[in-house]
Amino acid sequence: MLSIKNLHASVEGKEILKGINLEIKAGEVHAIMGPNGSGKSTLAQVLAGNDAFEVTSGEVTLNGENLLEKATEERARDGVFLAFQYPVEIPGVSNLQFLRTSINTLRKHRGEQEMNAATFMKLARDVSKQVDLDPAFLKRGVNEGFSGGEKKRNEIMQALLLQPSLAILDETDSGLDIDALKVVSDGVNALRANDRAILMVTHYQRLLEYIVPDFVHVLAGGKIVKSGGRELALELEERGYGWLGIREEETADASAN
């Protein structure tokens, strides 16, 4: 599925990712943990194709194809989905218009017919309910006037709608109360499938109580410094990052997101 080799990336001349290596197979759920400024969000943005970040070396392939040479929209059409940490509000573009354009673009890319309005509405309503969003929101502007929690649920709703092959979740748990966290987690768990990989970026272990990862990686100073199974997250919860020799304050200024 996804293969990252020695990935280096920088923003405004400052190197954030300093040689990431990661292999994710279909069906797996990986969690990337790390202190603020370790480069977690940068990794998510680079994979999605944000050109504010410059890849200086390394390679990334998705199903054997070079991901880095593709434009953001092409990556999305190949099945990459990024659930944003801070989804942007776009007044004037309705969720309905946005999601229909999106799903039909993806379908067209796969050689499928465009979805008619009625089928789309039914599907959109169903997935909205799945993440406890009032379907009335579909008529409003994209994320317009949404609370932080609604924005996060909207991201997961989109993932459920678009059925990506690689879902990257950037701090999806931040700013959620416990009820919203459960709803979002149920949504993510519903995404788990044999032909899909999920990469979760998170600061806290809390989310992993609800979405149990197959692998946990610790990112610090732009590198993966430790990998393990689910138990690694628990150990981090108990002992903090200190025992791995990571000082949080040292890397905090490198935060790009």
Add this chain to the structure above:
Amino acid sequence: MRPLPTLPAAFLKPSGELLPAPLLELRKQRGTALVDMPLPTRRTENWKYSSRYLKLTEDLATALPMGGSASNNLATPGYKVVFLNGIVVPEASEFPEFEGLSVQRFGDLSTEEATELAARLDSTLNSKFAQLSLLNTARFEDGLLIRLKPETIVDQPLFIIHEITAGATGSAYPRIFVDAGHHSQITLVEEFISDGSGAAMINAVIEFDLADSARVTSIHLNMEGNNVQHIGATGVRQQRSSWFESHAVGFGGPLRRHDLMVRLEGDGAECKLNGVVVAQDRQHYDNHITVEHIGTNCNSWETYRNIAADQSHIVFNGRIHIHQDAQKSNADMSNKNLLLSSGAEIDTKPELEIYADDVKCAHGATVGQLDKESLFYLVTRGIGRRDASVLLTMAFINELVSEIPIEAVRDTAQVRLNQFFDQAFQEV
């Protein structure tokens, strides 16, 4: 010092004599007053950014030919009057037959009616700010007097189609005066279109005189071709508790200048002025708006959105004048601008003159580009960069377009806007 260029004398020679004597007399008086009128230059404050687009060459002074057949296929769900090259075409029109509403050509007015009208023409306009609207008064060959008796609520919109068929070079000067009696209501749609490729100029003036509690909605679609210069003015005078609402959608051209002047004379009068302008290639568009708060407790809201692509140039000038006795005035003006290319230019200027002390006056102007973060969000969902740009650009004006109260007009505007988007984003 070199003498300033003046209006070529040929512009002051009207051709037809279709009008009753009092209007012929008015026309002649105006013509005399305009002899040697200096043309606006970049030193003329209200033409600073636009004078270079104004090309009043002598050959344009010729009246465009009368007759010919109206060829537009605009949807006009309502009453309809078609002007072709500034002259009403009765065969192409559907004059209203509605109790309390009268729509008369100037040529059909009695001497008494024409005398009364001659005294009211230009009364809503401040010639200091719309010098060239006076040229209309010196040159109109035909016009409409629209009168609503008190309490008349017109059942359908009245469409006025201004069509220019420019096979030859020349100009047209349609003129309209709307007299809305107290508590009357009407929606008036003006659509400006053209075919042909000859150089042409249209100088169109419409005036609205609203008695107490009258409600008028004016919709204005400016869609002529690149061969037509447009100089237009809308004058509005409002008495107590009246409401005037305008929705303007304009597409750029070689010269597009519209002056909208509203006088809130009666206490509690209100106006809402919405506008959208899009321009591409080397097109130009200039909206000059003046709202005068004269009575007390008057409200005005102005919302204009401009989108400039390629090497186009859009001008917005919003003047709010709150007179000394206009206490409890509330004036709100917003102008947002979107530049789609580094070669495009937008000049926006608020002008506030406030002489009363108990007033609320808010204004804001912004000039920006498409938001990168929003664009990235859309493309991460597979939407192509071009489609995403179109979505965001439409979002910039959607709200104003959706407020246009007649669906057929919204559709007409949207079709043209879609053509604009298709062309503006070809290169993206």
